[in-house]
Amino acid sequence: MPKMSLTDLRRILVENAGEVEGTQLDESLLDVGFEEIGYDSLALMESAAAITDEYGVEVPDETLADLRTPRQFLEFVNSAPVVS
Amino acid sequence: MNKPVWITGVGVTAPTGLSRDEHWKATLEGRSGIAPLTRFDTSGYPSTLAGQITGFDPAAHIPKRLLPQTDISTRLALTAAAEAIENARLRPEDTTDYDMGVVTSNATGGFDFTHREFRKLWHQGPRSVSVYESFAWFYAVNTGQISIRNGMRGPGNALVAEQAGGLDALGHARRTVRKGTPIVVTGGVDSALDPWGYASHISSGRISRTTDPARAYLPFSADAEGHVPGEGGALFLVEAEESARARGVVPLAEIAGYASGFDPEPGSGRPPALRRLIEAAVADAGLRPADVDVVFANAAAVPEDDVAEARAIREVFGPGGVPVTAPKALVGRLGSGGGPLDVATAVSAFGADTIPPTGTDIEVPEEYGIDLVGARPRTARLGTALVLARGIRGFTSALLLRNPPLH
Numbered sequence: 130m131p132k133m134s135l136t137d138l139r140r141i142l143v144e145n146a147g148e149v150e151g152t153q154l155d156e157s158l159l160d161v162g163f164e165e166i167g168y169d170s171l172a173l174m175e176s177a178a179a180i181t182d183e184y185g186v187e188v189p190d191e192t193l194a195d196l197r198t199p200r201q202f203l204e205f206v207n208s209a210p211v212v213s
Numbered sequence: 214m215n216k217p218v219w220i221t222g223v224g225v226t227a228p229t230g231l232s233r234d235e236h237w238k239a240t241l242e243g244r245s246g247i248a249p250l251t252r253f254d255t256s257g258y259p260s261t262l263a264g265q266i267t268g269f270d271p272a273a274h275i276p277k278r279l280l281p282q283t284d285i286s287t288r289l290a291l292t293a294a295a296e297a298i299e300n301a302r303l304r305p306e307d308t309t310d311y312d313m314g315v316v317t318s319n320a321t322g323g324f325d326f327t328h329r330e331f332r333k334l335w336h337q338g339p340r341s342v343s344v345y346e347s348f349a350w351f352y353a354v355n356t357g358q359i360s361i362r363n364g365m366r367g368p369g370n371a372l373v374a375e376q377a378g379g380l381d382a383l384g385h386a387r388r389t390v391r392k393g394t395p396i397v398v399t400g401g402v403d404s405a406l407d408p409w410g411y412a413s414h415i416s417s418g419r420i421s422r423t424t425d426p427a428r429a430y431l432p433f434s435a436d437a438e439g440h441v442p443g444e445g446g447a448l449f450l451v452e453a454e455e456s457a458r459a460r461g462v463v464p465l466a467e468i469a470g471y472a473s474g475f476d477p478e479p480g481s482g483r484p485p486a487l488r489r490l491i492e493a494a495v496a497d498a499g500l501r502p503a504d505v506d507v508v509f510a511n512a513a514a515v516p517e518d519d520v521a522e523a524r525a526i527r528e529v530f531g532p533g534g535v536p537v538t539a540p541k542a543l544v545g546r547l548g549s550g551g552g553p554l555d556v557a558t559a560v561s562a563f564g565a566d567t568i569p570p571t572g573t574d575i576e577v578p579e580e581y582g583i584d585l586v587g588a589r590p591r592t593a594r595l596g597t598a599l600v601l602a603r604g605i606r607g608f609t610s611a612l613l614l615r616n617p618p619l620h
Contacts, residue, residue, distance in 0.1 A: 148277040175281065175343060178340050
């Protein structure tokens with residue numbers, strides 16, 4: 130399975146939860162909280178199913194609460210076991 | 214003490230236009246929004262027409278983050294709410310959040326959104342179903358989204374009473390203002406013109422099978438054979454008189470009277486609730502029937518309902534005693550949006566001293582005894598307007614608007 134990059138995360142969030150107007154998810158936001166960026170927990174849940182399809186990684190709802198920033202999110206996805 | 218409650222802003226999304234003014238212009242010209250339904254292939258359905266909103270670009274009105282989580286009905290509601298807020302010159306960001314409430318009505322929920330998620334459920338499995346389905350389908354979603362988008366954290370309610378619910382929302386908004394919330398966004402919007410939603414309209418047994426858009430919805434006609442479902446509605450800013458005065462905003466109308474009830478059980482032998490509710494709404498405004506200048510009829514175009522409505526109007530106002538109009542014949546029946554759209558039309562009528570037309574010449578049976586305003590508008594000084602709504606299975610409401618004296 131390919132590794133997930135910040136660009137991939139941005140694409141998946143925009144496709145599934147919509148674009149935050151006036152915000153481009155780039156390196157400067159790696160350690161900024163998702164809430165602050167404009168994505169709430171539902172936006173991440175909505176994107177999680179697409180991540181499973183694309184990367185074969187499950188992101189359980191209860192884990193999502195701990196993945197507060199893009200960096201933490203990418204680290205989790207890229208180190209989690211591939212299940213499908 | 215029942216303090217005056219004013220409408221200070223109006224927003225419309227309707228098959229006749231995407232603003233209050235567009236809608237009013239089309240209504241005066243008798244331009245119909247009823248046409249063959251184009252959103253999906255209707256072959257195989259016994260009916261084919263709808264009052265469809267065309268030319269609505271959601272991305273032009275709705276933040277991109279809200280697009281994946283909203284049904285078309287919610288997008289229309291957010292758009293109408295924005296117009297009403299702007300029309301009333303309210304800046305929600307500068308207003309105390311708990312001083313602004315939201316009361317909306319909805320009858321069919323997020324049909325189109327849900328129909329797509331069901332398709333995903335059966336074709337791709339449960340994991341593919343959007344988390345946003347959890348609220349996008351729900352009758353209260355418009356209240357919630359309007360509240361969140363505008364930072365309105367005062368009382369929030371949703372009322373469900375089919376076609377009557379939209380008037381109930383305005384009635385409850387008035388109550389909410391009188392209980393101390395100075396500003397309330399209220400009204401109703403519905404849309405269910407996807408393959409599943411349209412099928413459920415048809416299941417009511419009240420949808421016209423006529424294919425000619427000009428002949429499909431003829432309220433109070435001897436040829437009436439049902440209505441056409443439509444989408445859209447209207448939202449308002451409703452405000453305490455002292456709040457509007459403090460903001461320097463003039464009233465567009467006063468919600469002067471309101472009454473709501475339910476028909477007796479079929480076979481009980483007792484009359485429908487409508488007459489009693491007309492009298493109650495008029496009395497609630499401190500007026501007499503002779504003070505009512507125009508009636509916006511429920512206009513079911515189902516013969517037994519037309520007979521019952523004509524009788525109630527005739528009994529209260531006398532034969533031909535008040536002009537009756539049904540501009541909804543140009544848009545179809547909008548569920549919870551129907552009453553509010555009539556209220557928006559009445560507000561425009563106040564400003565123009567004009568009774569809007571039903572939009573087509575209708576031969577009303579003599580025995581109905583009502584003076585129906587037909588194809589053309591009628592000039593009249595309007596001090597008051599009575600809006601009637603009857604939902605299927607008995608929901609009935611009446612709302613009396615007063616044209617405020619010039620300030």
